[in-house]
């Protein structure tokens with residue numbers, strides 16, 4: 536169990552005055568490498584912290600949204616080693632050695648140019664409040680990475696776990712189609 540990483544009170548204070556060993560995990564987020572200490576201090580990663588919490592509260596990456604916080608809405612979707620996952624249902628301590636991509640990591644780092652899926656969402660006004668949009672976009676990016684020319688049915692299937700309370704569905708599908716037509720995976 537990942538919670539076994541929690542340092543015991545004795546270990547945290549060291550034995551016989553020796554420095555305590557603090558467990559760490561390694562994460563690569565949007566190309567940046569992080570070594571995160573696991574423990575109970577406010578600046579550490581708690582054993583029960585979710586990846587969504589860590590991204591937002593420890594790394595300052597608030598583009599990832601938390602809607603339901605129980606795996607039902609898809610707002611918290613990020614990519615782990617290129618595959619969409621629900622970050623509200625993933626413990627950070629389970630992500631040791633993983634490569635995470637959030638909405639902040641999609642634009643070209645050198646030029647600032649938006650990812651084709653991001654640009655297509657803007658072109659098609661595929662959002663209203665925008666709360667679901669980061670999760671929608673990273674899910675669509677993953678789809679186009681593995682299937683550059685998806686059918687409408689495949690787009691709907693890929694986005695089935697991402698809910699939009701504003702009802703932007705048809706414009707989202709239109710945006711993903713446009714990104715695919717323009718080579719949506721090319722800027723990954």
Ligand code: FES
Nearest residue numbers: 602603604609623
């Ligand atoms: S916030 Fe994670 S699925 Fe809703």
Ligand code: FES
Nearest residue numbers: 663665699700701
């Ligand atoms: S744009 Fe508001 S929830 Fe989707």
